Amino acid sequence: MKPGFRQSMAWLHTWAGLVTGWVMFCVFVTGTATYYRADISHWMRPELQAAAVEPGVAVERGAAYLKVHAPKAVAWFVSVPQAERPLLDVYWFDSFETPIRQATLDAGTGAPTTVRATQGGDFLYRFHYELQMMPGLGRWIVGASALVLLVALMSGIVTHRRIFSDFFTFRRDKSAQRGWLDAHNVTGVLALPFHLMITYTGIVTLAFTLMPWGITSAYRGDELRFFVEAGQSPAWRAAAGRPADALPLAPLMARAQAEVSEPLEMAIINNPGDAASTVVAVFEEPKGLAHRHPQVVFEATSGAVIARFGTLKPAAHVFTSFLGLHEAHFAGPALRGLFFLCGLLGSATIATGLVLWAVARAPKAGAVPGFALSLVRGLNLGTILGLPIGIAAFFLANRLLPVAMNERATWEGAVFFAAWGLAAMVGLARPYARTWREMGAAAALLFLSVPLVSALTTDRGLDFAGFDAAMIAIGLTLAWGARKVSHYRGPARLRAATAPEALARA
Amino acid sequence: MPDEAALRTAGLGWRWRALVAGRVALAAFGGYGVAALATAFLSLALPMARSEAVATATLLSFAIMVGAVIWVFSAHTLSRAALGLAVPSTLLAAGLWLALALVDTAPPA
Numbered sequence: 001m002k003p004g005f006r007q008s009m010a011w012l013h014t015w016a017g018l019v020t021g022w023v024m025f026c027v028f029v030t031g032t033a034t035y036y037r038a039d040i041s042h043w044m045r046p047e048l049q050a051a052a053v054e055p056g057v058a059v060e061r062g063a064a065y066l067k068v069h070a071p072k073a074v075a076w077f078v079s080v081p082q083a084e085r086p087l088l089d090v091y092w093f094d095s096f097e098t099p100i101r102q103a104t105l106d107a108g109t110g111a112p113t114t115v116r117a118t119q120g121g122d123f124l125y126r127f128h129y130e131l132q133m134m135p136g137l138g139r140w141i142v143g144a145s146a147l148v149l150l151v152a153l154m155s156g157i158v159t160h161r162r163i164f165s166d167f168f169t170f171r172r173d174k175s176a177q178r179g180w181l182d183a184h185n186v187t188g189v190l191a192l193p194f195h196l197m198i199t200y201t202g203i204v205t206l207a208f209t210l211m212p213w214g215i216t217s218a219y220r221g222d223e224l225r226f227f228v229e230a231g232q233s234p235a236w237r238a239a240a241g242r243p244a245d246a247l248p249l250a251p252l253m254a255r256a257q258a259e260v261s262e263p264l265e266m267a268i269i270n271n272p273g274d275a276a277s278t279v280v281a282v283f284e285e286p287k288g289l290a291h292r293h294p295q296v297v298f299e300a301t302s303g304a305v306i307a308r309f310g311t312l313k314p315a316a317h318v319f320t321s322f323l324g325l326h327e328a329h330f331a332g333p334a335l336r337g338l339f340f341l342c343g344l345l346g347s348a349t350i351a352t353g354l355v356l357w358a359v360a361r362a363p364k365a366g367a368v369p370g371f372a373l374s375l376v377r378g379l380n381l382g383t384i385l386g387l388p389i390g391i392a393a394f395f396l397a398n399r400l401l402p403v404a405m406n407e408r409a410t411w412e413g414a415v416f417f418a419a420w421g422l423a424a425m426v427g428l429a430r431p432y433a434r435t436w437r438e439m440g441a442a443a444a445l446l447f448l449s450v451p452l453v454s455a456l457t458t459d460r461g462l463d464f465a466g467f468d469a470a471m472i473a474i475g476l477t478l479a480w481g482a483r484k485v486s487h488y489r490g491p492a493r494l495r496a497a498t499a500p501e502a503l504a505r506a
Numbered sequence: 507m508p509d510e511a512a513l514r515t516a517g518l519g520w521r522w523r524a525l526v527a528g529r530v531a532l533a534a535f536g537g538y539g540v541a542a543l544a545t546a547f548l549s550l551a552l553p554m555a556r557s558e559a560v561a562t563a564t565l566l567s568f569a570i571m572v573g574a575v576i577w578v579f580s581a582h583t584l585s586r587a588a589l590g591l592a593v594p595s596t597l598l599a600a601g602l603w604l605a606l607a608l609v610d611t612a613p614p615a
Contacts, residue, residue: 005580012579147568151575203568211567213542214549214560217602220611230557315554315561322565 009155014357016155018376020148021354022383023131027142028350029387030128031202032343034121035328035336036470038084041120043467044398046458048115050086053107055257055264056250061110062090063249063269065103070094074239076269081107087115117408118398123416124391129206132413136209143206150199156188177359184352187345194342195349201326204319230316234297234307237276244275246300256281256296259308265293275301290317291324351384374431381427382420385439388478390420392446395471399450399457440482447475525584533578536591541571543598550605 033040042048053061062078070076073092081088088105106113119126130138188195208215208223219226227233246269253264260283268280277300282293295309312320324330328339358377363369369377397415401408423439451468548563549556574591581587 008580009576012576147571150568150572154572154576155579200568204565207564207568211542211545211564213546214563214567217546217606218549218556218560218609218611226557226560229555230561313555313558315558315565319561319565 006159009158013152013155013159016148016152017350017353018357020145020152021350021357022379023141023145024149025347025350025354025383026131026387027128027145027202028343028347029391030124031198032340032347033391034125034128035340035343037121037125039121039467040124041085041122043454043464044118044120044395045087045115046454046460046464048086050083051081051108053081053088054250055080056253058088058107059249059253059264059267061107062088062105062267063272065105065110066090066092066269066272069103070101071273074271076272078267078269080264080266082265087113116398116403117405118412119409123394123413129202132417139206139209143203143210146199146203146206147210150203153195153199157192160185160189176362177356180352180356180359184349184356187352188349191342191345191349194339195346197325198343198346201322204322205326207319231309231312232292232316232320234278234280234295234309237270237278237306239271239274240276242275243273244277244301246273246277246279247303249279252279252298252303253281255303256283256298259296260294260310262286262294269300272300277301278306285324285329287330289321289324289330291320291327291329292317351380354380354384369431375428377431378428379424381431381435381439382424385436385443385478386420386423386427388443388474389423389439389446390416392443392450392471393419395450396446396453399453437482440478444475444479444482447471447478450475528584529578529587532584532588532591533575536588536595537571537574537578540574540591540595540598541567543595543602544570547598547602547605550609550611551601 058080059078063076066073066076066078070092073094074096075093077091079089079091086107088107088110089102090105091100091102093100104113105111123132126132129142131141132138133141203210212221212223215221215223215226224233224236228235249267249269253267257264260281262283262285264281265284266282268282269277270280271277279298279300281296281298283295285291285293290312292310292312295307296305297307297309298304299306328336331339354376358373358380361373363373394412394416397412401411401415405411423442426439427435448471450471454464454468545563545567548566549560552559552562554562577590578587581590
């Protein structure tokens with residue numbers, strides 16, 4: 001490639017970083033937002049007030065709805081309402097070949113909810129790992145991009161001769177390129193352990209999509225049996241083919257709860273209505289890193305306990321700890337805030353790297369930039385400012401679209417993509433420095449208008465003060481960035497050198 | 507970028523591009539191939555419970571892939587890079603073939 005290991009790694013870092021940068025910027029930004037998924041969902045359903053419902057009662061209500069609407073399903077899932085999500089979510093599979101189906105119910109009545117239809121924070125969460133595409137394709141694109149990012153990270157570390165001193169180096173005034181390089185280095189090195197951790201553990205969350213060959217060779221492709229043997233999932237009990245009455249669910253849930261100290265999260269009813277039906281009580285993760293849920297499995301007709309899950313063997317424990325580290329469910333408010341800041345630093349590292357690529361290849365004054373450079377500049381604008389514009393528009397759509405609208409949740413997503421697409425087209429059509437401050441100002445105004453529009457369209461007072469403060473902070477940061485770009489007049493040293501007194505001294 | 511410049515000024519830009527494309531293809535498909543073979547082999551060969559071996563091998567596979575990609579881009583020539591992937595791939599494929607013949611993977615009756 002290049003003479004010398006470090007030079008070839010610098011080349012690899014530049015190009016691996018460029019090709020994966022746009023997708024990974026979107027994945028980092030939406031993933032960072034997902035640390036506050038529950039808060040976003042809460043904000044996006046302003047009609048919803050928390051209602052305390054007994055978990056057992058909630059499970060019965062969900063099952064009653066499913067008995068009417070999905071009597072022939074092979075499995076029911078009832079997700080118990082939580083303080084941060086006071087809704088009753090039910091899911092079911094009509095068969096193993098059909099996709100999962102879902103309904104959101106009012107926790108108090110068990111009837112379909114009347115709050116505005118929205119995907120809430122789940123929209124950004126699903127975008128984070130499947131880009132709102134077909135799941136298979138989206139996950140492969142995200143997974144492959146993350147692998148390229150991991151290569152870019154490793155080669156970036158090798159490239160870095162002075163990793164410690166660069167920690168304290170920021171030469172904003174030396175030249176535009178030095179300033180961007182130092183910004184890239186500072187944001188990259190400051191949170192480097194986080195960047196490595198989040199990228200590797202992120203790949204592990206998609207591990208069996210990207211690398212199913214261990215299960216192929218050792219289990220002949222039987223993924224369910226792997227999870228059963230790993231102690232993460234109960235064995236599937238085939239239907240007996242004859243109907244039988246099941247016991248009420250609430251007492252089973254209470255019996256399971258007596259054994260487990262964590263609160264109930266979900267009930268799973270396999271082969272509902274069948275003589276061989278089983279009921280699984282799934283609990284929240286205990287304190288600790290590992291992403292594992294204690295489970296108690298009952299026979300639905302007799303109430304006998306068939307299996308219990310909770311402890312894992314070492315490798316499975318490490319594997320699930322990787323997932324836990326990525327999702328940070330264990331983190332309290334302070335640690336969650338730190339993860340959020342690290343996520344922002346990661347997004348900034350990618351953004352400054354993308355800009356640096358374009359700045360380092362800027363043509364001499366007066367020369368016309370080539371097609372490749374214009375394309376990169378346009379994609380940079382369309383991604384780094386386009387995605388925030390899309391997110392702000394998504395939040396505004398949540399407040400401004402009529403509550404009773406048909407397919408409302410889909411329309412919110414459509415507004416997100418329309419606003420982003422428009423911004424991307426502007427960026428591609430006008431890839432100039434001026435566009436940065438124009439689009440930056442537009443993005444800032446959109447974010448600053450979110451709390452205002454929310455206050456005018458809802459009556460929740462200061463309930464969402466945290467969310468509003470975040471919107472204002474993002475808006476002000478974007479406004480500050482746009483101002484910085486518009487006031488930038490080239491390196492101070494060069495300005496000084498061409499100033500009359502400097503010339504006189506020379 | 508000294509050798510890129512040299513190749514370009516010598517009118518050999520297309521040759522440089524073909525070599526880069528070759529490395530990219532080798533890194534993507536060869537790197538994934540080595541990682542996949544290693545995962546399949548280690549899932550059968552590691553001396554631990556089967557589910558543990560699969561978890562360990564799958565966790566390691568991505569580090570193996572990144573190592574392979576770094577190797578492909580740091581080797582002096584494309585053929586050396588290819589040889590460096592071919593040798594471990596052959597060994598892993600032979601080991602996998604042996605392990606598949608020796609280890610019982612049949613589902614319980």
